[in-house]
Amino acid sequence: MPPPFERLVEAHGAAVLRVCRALVGVQDADDVWQETFLAALRAYPSTAVLNGEAWLVTIARNKALDHHRKAGRLPIPASSQGAADGALPRGLPRGLPRGLPARTPGGTASGGADGVAHSVEAGEDAARVWAAIGALPKKQREAVVYHHLAGLRHAEVAGLLGNSEAAARRASADGMKALREILQGTGMSDTPEGRGQ
Amino acid sequence: MSTELEMPAELAAVAAGEAEAVARLRASLVDAAGADGLIDVAYRLVDSPVGPLLLAGTAVGLVRVAFAREGHDAVLQSLAVTVSPRILRAPARLDDAARELEEYFAGRRRLFDLPLDLRLATGFRREVLAHLPEIGYGHTASYATVAALTSSPHAVRAVGTACARNPLPLVVPCHRVVRSDGSRGSYLGGTEAKALLLDLEAGAATCP
Numbered sequence: 001m002p003p004p005f006e007r008l009v010e011a012h013g014a015a016v017l018r019v020c021r022a023l024v025g026v027q028d029a030d031d032v033w034q035e036t037f038l039a040a041l042r043a044y045p046s047t048a049v050l051n052g053e054a055w056l057v058t059i060a061r062n063k064a065l066d067h068h069r070k071a072g073r074l075p076i077p078a079s080s081q082g083a084a085d086g087a088l089p090r091g092l093p094r095g096l097p098r099g100l101p102a103r104t105p106g107g108t109a110s111g112g113a114d115g116v117a118h119s120v121e122a123g124e125d126a127a128r129v130w131a132a133i134g135a136l137p138k139k140q141r142e143a144v145v146y147h148h149l150a151g152l153r154h155a156e157v158a159g160l161l162g163n164s165e166a167a168a169r170r171a172s173a174d175g176m177k178a179l180r181e182i183l184q185g186t187g188m189s190d191t192p193e194g195r196g197q
Numbered sequence: 198m199s200t201e202l203e204m205p206a207e208l209a210a211v212a213a214g215e216a217e218a219v220a221r222l223r224a225s226l227v228d229a230a231g232a233d234g235l236i237d238v239a240y241r242l243v244d245s246p247v248g249p250l251l252l253a254g255t256a257v258g259l260v261r262v263a264f265a266r267e268g269h270d271a272v273l274q275s276l277a278v279t280v281s282p283r284i285l286r287a288p289a290r291l292d293d294a295a296r297e298l299e300e301y302f303a304g305r306r307r308l309f310d311l312p313l314d315l316r317l318a319t320g321f322r323r324e325v326l327a328h329l330p331e332i333g334y335g336h337t338a339s340y341a342t343v344a345a346l347t348s349s350p351h352a353v354r355a356v357g358t359a360c361a362r363n364p365l366p367l368v369v370p371c372h373r374v375v376r377s378d379g380s381r382g383s384y385l386g387g388t389e390a391k392a393l394l395l396d397l398e399a400g401a402a403t404c405p
Contacts, residue, residue, distance in 0.1 A: 004238075004273045004284035009226070013219040018211060030222060037226050041235045045282045122213035129210045148205055176205060183207055 002045035003052075009037060012053045015150040016060050022133055022145040023064035026126075032067050036060040054156045057146060061160060132182040139163075140175030147172045227287045237281035240273065241288035243295045246302050246397075247390040250367075252291045255280060258312030259294050261364050264386040279317060298367065304401035307334035309368045317364035324348060325359035332373040335398040339377040361385055367394070 016036055020029035036059045133141055139161060146157040147168070158168040204212070230236050238260065240253040251269045253261040253276055260280065263272040277284055288295075293311060300306035308330075318326050328346045332338045340356045349355065360371035366385055372394045376382040384391035 001274070002277060002282040004277045004282055006240075006273070006285050009223060009285070013223060014212070014215050017215060017219055017222065021211070030218075033222050034226060034229060037222075038229055038233070038235070041230055041283060041285075042233075122210065125210035126213050129208055133208075144208075148208055149211065176207075180207060 005041055005044055008040070008052045008056065012056050013037075015053060016056050018149040019057050019060045019145055020064065021130060022141065022149060023061065024067050025134075026130060028067060032060065032063045035063045035066075039063065051156065053150065054152055054159070057150055057152060058160060061142075128183065132179050135182055136175050136178055139171050140178060143168055143171035144175035144179065148176065227285055230285060231287060231290070235283060236285050236287055236290070237283040238276050239285060239287035239290035240276075241286060241291045241295065242269070243298065245298065247386055247393055250298070252294050252298075253284075254291055254294065255314045255316075257314035257316070259291075259365060259368060260314040260317060262294075262366050262368055264366070264390065266387055267385065294368075301367070302397070304397060307401075311368060313365060313368065315365070318359070318362070321347070321349065321352065321355055322359040322362060325356050326363060326365070326369050326371075329360075329363075329369050329371055329374070332370060334370075335401070337373050337375045337395065340374055340382070341377050343374055357382075373398075 013033075017029060017033050020032040020036065023029075024032050036056060040056055040059050133144065136144065142161060143157055146152045146160060147154060152160075154169040154172065155165045157172065158165045161168055161171070163171075227236070231239075234256075238253055238255055240251060240261075243250050243252060248265045249269070250265075251261065251263040251272055252259065253263075253273075261272065261276060263269060273284060297306055297309050297311060301309070315323055315326060324347050325343060328343060331346065332343075340353045340360075344350055344353045344356045347356070356374070360374050361383065363369055363371040363385065366372065372384055372386075372391050374382070375395075381388060381391050381395065
């Protein structure tokens with residue numbers, strides 16, 4: 001008995017967005033998310049949907065491949081571009097005197113300087129993690145994303161990657177290990193300002 | 198599934214601002230899906246003096262009004278089976294119904310002027326529903342009186358069933374059907390809700 005499609009959006013919208021961001025970058029993820037859910041809705045419920053999330057992630061993965069094919073380039077996933085580009089301009093008001101005319105829209109809207117600073121830091125932290133994920137070898141990256149970010153079981157990840165459950169589990173573990181090393185390597189030292197608060 | 202809880206701490210940062218992003222994407226999904234004719238059932242929730250109401254509509258018209266006590270999740274699941282699982286929360290598509298109900302509860306509307314999709318009521322039940330608007334605002338009729346209007350004038354119990362399963366309560370006024378002894382009888386929105394509606398209509402009907 002297929003559930004109302006709305007339930008799939010509610011339950012898996014965020015996980016699918018993470019997958020999209022990991023596979024095509026934060027900037028283009030919105031388009032791929034949209035294409036994924038439209039395609040899913042179009043096929044729904046004629047497709048036998050045993051696990052809604054695995055099904056949606058499969059569609060998202062295909063849409064991401066289409067996206068790269070159309071763009072005519074190799075996957076350059078999860079670059080820090082999107083999040084950082086979106087966040088940095090909004091960080092400027094932090095250092096500006098309050099008397100200046102509002103050159104930066106959004107900076108004074110709500111939440112005050114602290115709110116802006118927090119959201120900028122959150123964006124920078126996210127960009128750092130996305131960049132680290134993007135630096136992983138493809139198989140490890142996908143295993144980490146599908147298992148740890150989307151919550152699929154290793155067996156389902158194996159279905160997507162075309163390998164065994166054990167191989168998917170190993171790729172995920174190796175990926176997390178590499179990710180920790182990357183994150184520790186880049187550390188926090190490259191952004192001296194805004195830290196230590 | 199609680200993916201958030203399972204996410205390793207190192208990765209948690211990616212969830213920042215995610216809820217807002219998904220909300221924004223949801224809204225444009227609804228627009229795009231609507232433009233492509235992919236929404237078979239649109240729904241929204243509205244507050245009312247008789248509790249939260251679920252309003253659901255198809256391309257034909259309003260197909261379901263449900264009280265909270267019916268279980269909105271169960272009602273949506275049932276619509277997925279009986280109409281289509283291509284169901285999305287698309288509030289704007291039910292603006293008219295929401296507005297007319299608001300006017301009704303404010304005592305400013307006596308008749309609903311909405312396209313209705315009566316597909317959830319068939320046969321005799323549908324015949325009964327077709328007669329209910331003949332009971333005017335502020336008036337009541339007994340189950341027996343309504344039965345007498347139909348092709349089966351003795352089917353009093355079946356009239357009761359038709360009212361109890363009315364897919365469009367409020368808009369199709371089954372609350373105006375009462376017992377022959379003058380007591381109000383049961384109501385799928387609860388007896389308190391029925392009393393509130395009859396009192397509302399009685400009060401508003403006496404105003405000029």
